[in-house]
Amino acid sequence: MYIYNEVDQRLIDERVAQYRDQTQRFIAGELSEDEFLALRLMNGLYIQRQAPMLRVAIPYGLMSAEQLRVLAEVSRDFDKGYGHFTTRTNIQFNWPKLEEVPDILERLAKVQLHAIQTSGNCIRNTTTDHFAGIHPSETEDPRPWCELIRQWSTLHPEFAYLPRKFKIAVTGSSEDRAASQVHDVGLHLVRNEAGELGFEVLVGGGLGRTPIIGKKIRDFLPAPELLSYLEAILRIYNLKGRRDNKYKARIKILVEAMGIEAFTEQVERHWQTLKDGELRIPQQEIDRVTAFFADHPYREDAAADLTLDEKLDSNQDFRTWYARNTHPHKQPGYRAVTVSLKPHLGAPGDITALQMEIVADLAERFSFAQIRSTHEQNLVLADVAQADLYEVWQVLTEHNLARANIGLLTDMIVCPGFDFCSLANAHTLNIAEQINRTFEDLDYLHDLGEIRLNMSGCINACGHHHVGHIGILGVDKKGEDWYQITIGGSSREDASLGKVLGRAVAADDVAATLERLLETYVDLRVEGERFIDTVRRLGVAPFKEAVYAVAS
Amino acid sequence: MPLLVNREIHPIDSQPEPLAFSEYLELDAAAQAAIKAIRANGEDPLDQLLLHASRFDMIALEFPILRDGRSFSIARELRVAGFSGQIRAVGETSRDKLQFLERCGFDAVELDDELFRREHLDAYTEISVQYQGAVDQPLPIYRQQEATA
Numbered sequence: 216m217y218i219y220n221e222v223d224q225r226l227i228d229e230r231v232a233q234y235r236d237q238t239q240r241f242i243a244g245e246l247s248e249d250e251f252l253a254l255r256l257m258n259g260l261y262i263q264r265q266a267p268m269l270r271v272a273i274p275y276g277l278m279s280a281e282q283l284r285v286l287a288e289v290s291r292d293f294d295k296g297y298g299h300f301t302t303r304t305n306i307q308f309n310w311p312k313l314e315e316v317p318d319i320l321e322r323l324a325k326v327q328l329h330a331i332q333t334s335g336n337c338i339r340n341t342t343t344d345h346f347a348g349i350h351p352s353e354t355e356d357p358r359p360w361c362e363l364i365r366q367w368s369t370l371h372p373e374f375a376y377l378p379r380k381f382k383i384a385v386t387g388s389s390e391d392r393a394a395s396q397v398h399d400v401g402l403h404l405v406r407n408e409a410g411e412l413g414f415e416v417l418v419g420g421g422l423g424r425t426p427i428i429g430k431k432i433r434d435f436l437p438a439p440e441l442l443s444y445l446e447a448i449l450r451i452y453n454l455k456g457r458r459d460n461k462y463k464a465r466i467k468i469l470v471e472a473m474g475i476e477a478f479t480e481q482v483e484r485h486w487q488t489l490k491d492g493e494l495r496i497p498q499q500e501i502d503r504v505t506a507f508f509a510d511h512p513y514r515e516d517a518a519a520d521l522t523l524d525e526k527l528d529s530n531q532d533f534r535t536w537y538a539r540n541t542h543p544h545k546q547p548g549y550r551a552v553t554v555s556l557k558p559h560l561g562a563p564g565d566i567t568a569l570q571m572e573i574v575a576d577l578a579e580r581f582s583f584a585q586i587r588s589t590h591e592q593n594l595v596l597a598d599v600a601q602a603d604l605y606e607v608w609q610v611l612t613e614h615n616l617a618r619a620n621i622g623l624l625t626d627m628i629v630c631p632g633f634d635f636c637s638l639a640n641a642h643t644l645n646i647a648e649q650i651n652r653t654f655e656d657l658d659y660l661h662d663l664g665e666i667r668l669n670m671s672g673c674i675n676a677c678g679h680h681h682v683g684h685i686g687i688l689g690v691d692k693k694g695e696d697w698y699q700i701t702i703g704g705s706s707r708e709d710a711s712l713g714k715v716l717g718r719a720v721a722a723d724d725v726a727a728t729l730e731r732l733l734e735t736y737v738d739l740r741v742e743g744e745r746f747i748d749t750v751r752r753l754g755v756a757p758f759k760e761a762v763y764a765v766a767s
Numbered sequence: 768m769p770l771l772v773n774r775e776i777h778p779i780d781s782q783p784e785p786l787a788f789s790e791y792l793e794l795d796a797a798a799q800a801a802i803k804a805i806r807a808n809g810e811d812p813l814d815q816l817l818l819h820a821s822r823f824d825m826i827a828l829e830f831p832i833l834r835d836g837r838s839f840s841i842a843r844e845l846r847v848a849g850f851s852g853q854i855r856a857v858g859e860t861s862r863d864k865l866q867f868l869e870r871c872g873f874d875a876v877e878l879d880d881e882l883f884r885r886e887h888l889d890a891y892t893e894i895s896v897q898y899q900g901a902v903d904q905p906l907p908i909y910r911q912q913e914a915t916a
Contacts, residue, residue: 250861
């Protein structure tokens, strides 16, 4: 992974000092509430329902064991001993004290972590495929490009007061595990006919109040021009994006209003003045950054191991976990392991300090001391030799991190909802628990197969409900929590937005409604057909009929 | 209310507020020729501003609200187009924007801040690393090392 040089380190050290000064001036009354708001947001600090919330960046979801240990330390020393992983692959602490945040940042900076631009109307953490660099079907590793974007976007003087937040995702494979089509900018690494590396560029995707799938603005952007092209897009957006209404300020609204042709024309015209200029990334720099993401020294004989098959034959729980929570690796004899942060009854994405340390230990012992966070709110140990899987599983099981539910209904993406977030209209964690209680039976879950369930506590859609195979949106009706259900969404390469199933259901009825929905699916599916495919084949109508027939 | 010019504190000049660029555009050519300073913001047509810019000694770019960052890009465009007069930030400016303002090409800032102290000039040097090229340092980080080597 990328290791800071002296210059990179100096920047985050200086940023900590700068933020400490800003905090002190705010406490001393020299900085207005409003001014400090913009400054603290650019450093990841929200004021939430209960307490401030600090969001720490995990750039493109990659962290070292040492970093995860420090996150554990911070959660213990400054918070309540746990953290929460988000759909931007960052980690949030829900109970820090405002005046202690500079100390937290100082501690984080010692291991090259920071909270720069994890909120506010600026360029946020770039996300990518959590199997980057290891997936057998990958074209090219997207992480060096994510790091180049990280550096370019960090404290960019021109783009710190954008109309609204700005999110970029990069993929390096025809499979999209980064929800790139619902990002402000989605970048797909591709090779052209001449074999040169470049990007297919999408713009104007997003969720929130107005969910939109991104539109293609360029088929092939030569890779060294990545930053000049992003700069062109950002400049047009900064100048033309709406400032009068924060709900219409994202780039997707601008692209819709101008039309993709006109928007493309403006970006391309401006880009002509930038390309082949200073922003063009020299090959030497591409090579320098790429070298940080070179393959690990894998064991050549890893595939010769015979113990895995023995364990798989003799232990059904292990076999189930292996099938569900481990994934193919390009290196023979290795697997990627998903550490499930979706236990039976626990807030999705939450992790305790002890669990962080356990995962850090495992990473050090078995996965080259690196951990990834996924936008689906789990962790990944990306490089585990097959001979080590059994021990990894045992340790994870002991610490409630091995629920064999990855990709299944209970592997839910859930925002923290009303319990924590001051924007939320409805609770989410109680509904997640209700779903967990109802769908406790693992065999049934496995029979239902791959289902992406996403839930948000408000229209801002942090839980990506529009692109869940099943989406649940919490709404407030006269002071009561109600839930609107959508089906048919996807954030993958076949991205689509879910359609509303019918009228919202009361809080107590959510899981029961899902039961009827899924019974209908089981009745209607053809052999081997996933839920999403059945919905695509038949449309919403038969599901709506079956689900609401009972009540009416 | 101090005026900073090239990081130095000046009293605000007593001249009247410069003409709004939208009003300037309404004038006939002769009247336009007499105008040496204007104020503009993100609502004004940028192509027109770039076209007329070389006639002005000073362009005041407005930050009408704290969250409006359009003038950062406008200043940058003016400098790239070769405007060498003063670009002054007015409106919702603040100590904590000073470094970004300078990086984008502002050489003057009106600070509407009763609490302004000389120490606030430290803001210009709080962050010494510049990853991306801008007006002050046109080279991104990966070309800075090359240039000094």
